[in-house]
Amino acid sequence: MKLSGTDKPSAFFLYHLMWEALDWIYPPYCGGCGQFGNRWCETCQSSAENLPAEICPICGNPQPGGTVCHRCTDEPPAFRQLRSVFIFKGPVRNAIHRLKYDRDMGLGESLSKHLIDLAKSLNWPLERVTTVPLSNAHLIERGYNQSNLLARPLALALQIPFIPQAIKRTRETRSQVGLSAKERDINVREAFWANANLVKNKTVVVIDDVTTTGSTIRACASALHAAGALSVYGLTLARAVLQDFSNNPADDAHQPGEVTASHLPIF
Ligand SMILES: [Zn+2]
Ligand SMILES: [Zn+2]
Structure with a gap:
């Protein structure tokens, strides 16, 4: 993001500078x-x-x-593709928990660079960026949607509009923890509604911090299509893969309780 000649600073660069300035005032911890x-x-x-x-191409x-998995064969999702940067483990898991539960807002900007790199390499024809919405209860409790902290710098870097209000929850859902992929699908089915005024005829990418089975993004993609979106893609920072899933399921439905801070380093 270096400036040269008469280039004006981009919105992304200014956003980055803002967080750098805050680091001077409040020096960060990793x-x-x-x-x-x-x-x-x-x-x-x-x-x-x-x-x-080697991943399922969908x-x-x-x-x-790298063949299409059984789930995508049996029940093709409404999204075209879903991709994740990291496996949900180790420092990535710590960072996501800190972003989510410890109000470490600047961390979102740091982690977003990985999403930006992946999005640029995928070269999807994106026109809008949005996020999986939190439940009202969690928004009130947490005060912010951690996925917005990842999505906003991504949208600035790709120079396309960020529309965090595009998807709403129509009902509360129970925790996805301990549920099979099928049960997760049922749990979040028709739990979302998308605003046609914002997404009609647009190619939209849905951002989330972490996914396990993709059920939540499947449900969001269905809502976006119902609202007339042209096509939908999904992008998450991390993914809980099978070997992790049995021990440490990710928070696919943004419910508290399934993860604790006990395994995190003491800051
Ligand atoms: Zn570190
Ligand atoms: Zn698949």
């Missing part, structure tokens, strides 16, 4: 390891694990041979 001095340190970045190369879940 969201992954707790070390003082960086919001997201080099060590944590290099130890964060990416998804394997839902992005690890899949030997």
Whole structure:
């Protein structure tokens, strides 16, 4: 994001500068390891694990041979593709929990650079950026939607509008923890509504911090299509893959209780 000649500073650059300035006032601790001095340190970045190369071309879940998985074959999702940057473990899990529960807002800007890199490499024909909405109860309790902190800098970097109000929840859903993929689908089915005025005839990407089975983004994609969206893509910072899922399910439905801060370093 260097400026040269008569270039005007971009909105993304100014957003980045704002967080840099806040770092001077409130020096940060790393969201992954707790070390003082960086919001997201080099060590944590290099130890964060990416998804394997062989994934389902639709839902992005690890899949030997890179073939379409059974779930996408049996029940094709309304989204075109869903992709994630990291496996939900280690420093990535710590950072997401800190972003979500510890009001570490600046961490969103640091982590978003990975989403931006992935989005640019995928080259999807995106026109709008939106996020999975929190339930009203969680929005009141938390005060912010952590996915918006990832999505806003992404939209600024891609220079397309960010419309966080595009999807609303129509009902509360129970925690997805402990549910099978099928049960998760049922739990969030028709739990969302999308605003046609904002998404009609647009290609929309839905951002979330972490996904497990993709059920929530499936449900959001269905709502967007019902509102006339042209096509829908999904992008998450992390994904809980099978080996993690049995022990440490991710918060696919944004409910508290399934994750605790007990495994986090003490900051
Ligand atoms: Zn670190
Ligand atoms: Zn699939």
